Amino acid sequence: MDWRNLPGSGGGIEDRRGAGGLPGGGMAVGGIGGLIITLIAMFFGIDPSVILGGGSTSPQTQQTQTQQTQTQGTPTQAGSQGQPATDEDYEFVDRILGSTNQVWGGIFQQAGRAYTRPTLQLFTQGTRSGCGQASSAVGPFYCPLDNKIYIDTSFFQTMQRRLGGGGDFAYAYVIAHEVGHHIQNELGIADQVERQQRSARSEAEQNSYGVRLELQADCFAGVWGNRVQSQANITTEDVQEAVRTAEAIGDDNLQRQSQGYVVPDSFTHGSSQQRVNWFMRGYESGDANKCDTFNIDFRQL
Secondary structure: OOHHHOOOOOOOEEEEOOOOOOOOOOOOOOOOOOOOHHHHHHOOOOOOOOOOOOOOOOHHHHHHHHHHHOOOOOOEEOOOOOOOOOOHHHHHHHHHHHHHHHHHHHHHHHOOOOOOOOEEEEEOOEEEEOOEEEEHHHOOEEEOOOOEEEEOOHHHHHHHHHOOOOOHHHHHHHHHHHHHHHHHHHHOHHHHHHHHHHOOOOHHHHHHHHHHHHHHHHHHHHHHHHHOOOOOOOOHHHHHHHHHHHHHOOHHHHHHHHHOOOOHHHOOOOOHHHHHHHHHHHHHHOOHHHHOOOOOOHHHO
């Protein structure tokens, strides 16, 4: 993958690495973009504060986080008065984010909508987000309350060492997946999913909505990959990197590794095969309308 061929984000990166953020619990979220007319008609209005993998934040906690963040100092941000970082991790993340802005900005424009670009914050060990404290153990996540994606780049090494996934396109897939959650937030899909989860009659039904949300984000990541395929010279080997990563982070694989058995009703992100299938659906089609994981029988996902 020739990621240096991709455009930069134009100031969309906050660099808090080494800023001394506090480890803690985090909140992860999922998403898609703006062309799914049938989905918007069925799911419009959701509150993204409950989202996969994570906890909730009360208004009082949100205020506390805001006050505490103000004492941490100003992040280094491209385009700010501080000196932006120039290391390869920073440049890589900046160009992947910039390319997602380009792709989804164009898709939204075609649909007659304005796209709000998310901010991506790099941090080390821990940080504070609009959704509460976050640590590197949480992994990359999106916070809908401040429209920011949070990444400790050490997660990429963790992917390679522990999860069996690695490579530039695999890392880019992770970022594009989190951007997918931002798109869901932009469209109100995340809010509607939370409403459905609140009215669910069982934990398994509640989890099923989270799985749909995550698989949709995988599909949107595939749409992004399709749209930059030529620009970034993405090869078959690159795609296989993303596929291996999707397999590695499937709920069944993670449960099998951690506890030795699989409990499908407890899945929150989807099985390895589901994650691969939906990523490839987006990648092969390049069409966000193919990413409707909600108007389909759950057994057929």
